[in-house]
Amino acid sequence: MGNIGGEHLSVAKALYQLSFYLKALNLPFSIQDIYRQAYQKRRGDRYDDRWLSHLHENPDVAASIDEPFTTSTIVETLMRTGHEPIVRVLMREVRKRNIQFTQAYMIGSPRHG
Numbered sequence: 001m002g003n004i005g006g007e008h009l010s011v012a013k014a015l016y017q018l019s020f021y022l023k024a025l026n027l028p029f030s031i032q033d034i035y036r037q038a039y040q041k042r043r044g045d046r047y048d049d050r051w052l053s054h055l056h057e058n059p060d061v062a063a064s065i066d067e068p069f070t071t072s073t074i075v076e077t078l079m080r081t082g083h084e085p086i087v088r089v090l091m092r093e094v095r096k097r098n099i100q101f102t103q104a105y106m107i108g109s110p111r112h113g
Contacts (some may be wrong), residue, residue, distance in 0.1 A: 010077050014073075018031055025099075027097075038086045076085050
């Protein structure tokens with residue numbers, strides 16, 4: 001996947017985290033499906049999503065699973081970095097499939113001992 005930084009790294013992390021959610025919830029669509037719906041028509045011959053299959057190869061991206069994240073932080077990152085089409089497709093899929101979700105932060109408790 002090469003060296004990435006700045007906003008590109010933020011987007012890669014957000015997409016990797018979103019992919020984690022989609023797989024964990026066993027949803028019938030993947031990050032590649034969402035990305036394709038968002039950009040294939042718009043980019044035409046220049047469309048390429050192969051890089052999505054290699055997100056895990058970047059240690060910073062792979063480590064993002066251990067960072068605190070929610071669907072809200074993922075959407076905020078995608079919106080801030082100009083990836084509103086991905087968010088629109090995701091929201092359309094959520095509505096179409098009547099998927100309901102809530103935000104939850106899990107914070108470790110102090111050890112009793």
